[in-house]
Amino acid sequence: MLQIFQSSDVDEPHSNPKLTQKITENLYLIPGDLTLAKEISGDTANKVGAVWDHLSEKEILNEFDFILIDCPPTWSILTHSSLFASDFYIIPSKVDFYSSIGIQLLEEQVTKKILNDSVYKLTKRKLKRLGVIFTLVHRGIRAEEIRMTNLKEKFPYIDFFVSYLPHIPSIPTKFVMYSDAKGDSKYDQVINSIEKITTELLEKIEEGGNFDEE
Structure with a gap:
């Protein structure tokens, strides 16, 4: 999840650009990271569309029937960006x-x-x-x-x-x-x-x- 909000490194692309990790058949996770708290509390300019951009550009939207995003109880750019990308909450x-x-x-x-x-x-x-x-x-x-x-x-x-x-x-x-x-x-x-x-x-x-x- 951290990489979604970070600037991508063109010289060193991520080995798993979708960031999805298979847990079992038909169930995948994009795990969080403790460093994410620092990233989402810093400069959040132009990051509202980060989750939507990742899901659409990596064609994740076409692969799954449901995408569930767990957000913290406090409002942050993670919650904002997740809701911006969602159909329901x-x-x-x-x-x-x-x-x-x-x-x-x-x-x-x-x-x-x-x-x-x-x-x-x-x-x-x-x-x-x-x-x-x-x-x-x-x-x-x-x-x-x-x-x-x-x-x-x-x-x-x-x-x-x-x-x-x-x-x-x-x-x-x-x-x-x-x-x-x-x-x-x-x-x-x-x-x-x-x-x-x-x-x-x-x-x-x-x-x-x-x-x-x-």
Whole structure:
């Protein structure tokens, strides 16, 4: 991912210009780099189109049915460039006191930096919000159920996924390969949730996303 935002070296072209790494059949990653934080916090002039340029110029768009880009919760050129290149976006949100603030700030940035941007308008594309997915949800906790209800009432123009990602103690603190988790019963709940989220996600994409405004 770092190389996407760096100036290319004509004399020494990258051995893998697409930067994709095969994980398994039909699944590839463009891995991040710790140095990326420094790169995206520096001079970001003319880098908004970096992700789109890479995906289109390297013909990656023609090779995959879906390209998922994981962005940090804070706004940066990585988030900006990723949204600039995207057809849809999803808002993952924990069920805590700061959820409403995070959702509102992101929506304001999307409207200001993407949808109302003159350069973006020239692309004739329309970024569509698919909705909010609650993450690390504790089942049966009344306080969290109330917060989720309050968030839905506060943002009636935003779609909220019915499916959510449950809280599993080891998930936030331990690296586990999906293939390993499949054979461990303690991860059955989260695997089932991921499958439900995927089904709901595909349905929302077929519907065309959420165009409703506040």
